[in-house]
Amino acid sequence: DGGITQSPKYLFRKEGQNVTLSCEQNLNHDAMYWYRQDPGQGLRLIYYSQIVNDFQKGDIAEGYSVSREKKESFPLTVTSAQKNPTAFYLCASSKGEPYNEQFFGPGTRLTVL
Amino acid sequence: DQQVKQNSPSLSVQEGRISILNCDYTNSMFDYFLWYKKYPAEGPTFLISISSIKDKNEDGRFTVFLNKSAKHLSLHIVPSQPGDSAVYFCAARGINTGGFKTIFGAGTRLFVKA
Numbered sequence: 001d002g003g004i005t006q007s008p009k010y011l012f013r014k015e016g017q018n019v020t021l022s023c024e025q026n027l028n029h030d031a032m033y034w035y036r037q038d039p040g041q042g043l044r045l046i047y048y049s050q051i052v053n054d055f056q057k058g059d060i061a062e063g064y065s066v067s068r069e070k071k072e073s074f075p076l077t078v079t080s081a082q083k084n085p086t087a088f089y090l091c092a093s094s095k096g097e098p099y100n101e102q103f104f105g106p107g108t109r110l111t112v113l
Numbered sequence: 114d115q116q117v118k119q120n121s122p123s124l125s126v127q128e129g130r131i132s133i134l135n136c137d138y139t140n141s142m143f144d145y146f147l148w149y150k151k152y153p154a155e156g157p158t159f160l161i162s163i164s165s166i167k168d169k170n171e172d173g174r175f176t177v178f179l180n181k182s183a184k185h186l187s188l189h190i191v192p193s194q195p196g197d198s199a200v201y202f203c204a205a206r207g208i209n210t211g212g213f214k215t216i217f218g219a220g221t222r223l224f225v226k227a
Contacts, residue, residue: 104156
């Protein structure tokens with residue numbers, strides 16, 4: 001079955017620690033995305049990547065970093081510089097052509113203690 | 114600056130009746146609009162989309178209407194079913210980011226009562 005996997009589903013970290021969230025897709029999609037969802041808010045774009053070895057900042061990139069070394073993988077690192085990292089993080093992918101719908105993973109809930 | 118607004122946080126509808134979810138946008142550069150459905154603790158799933166060259170798109174029980182002059186779109190669900198109870202996100206894209214960057218509204222939680 002093709003799809004997007006995110007692991008783990010729940011993640012706890014101490015304040016000041018960096019943490020990396022995993023996102024893998026086997027849909028052969030060129031584009032991948034990271035979003036953050038907070039209560040009562042929509043999904044806000046952190047970073048997106050249209051092709052391997054290339055990525056662009058979204059609306060709230062500060063305190064986050066990404067890499068895209070492989071087509072199927074787009075890990076997100078939440079650094080200690082992110083002032084309010086506790087949130088629900090969603091990864092998505094889409095075909096390389098613009099205007100295609102995005103397919104989302106199940107999400108990772110990060111809690112920083 | 115919220116470019117995509119869903120002003121109703123929640124909506125309650127009786128089973129079998131019509132559900133109408135509304136969405137307003139401010140950026141005239143948006144030319145493609147999507148609706149996603151989300152259940153708790155899951156990722157959103159794509160529901161239906163519409164290009165700015167159209168004013169209506171229909172897929173089974175779901176119809177999206179676009180009023181470009183009013184910068185308003187709506188999602189109609191007829192008839193509503195209890196399984197439709199979820200959060201619905203309106204989203205928009207524009208040619209100025211090549212169509213890859215999507216702006217989401219805050220969502221409307223739909224309750225369909227049996």
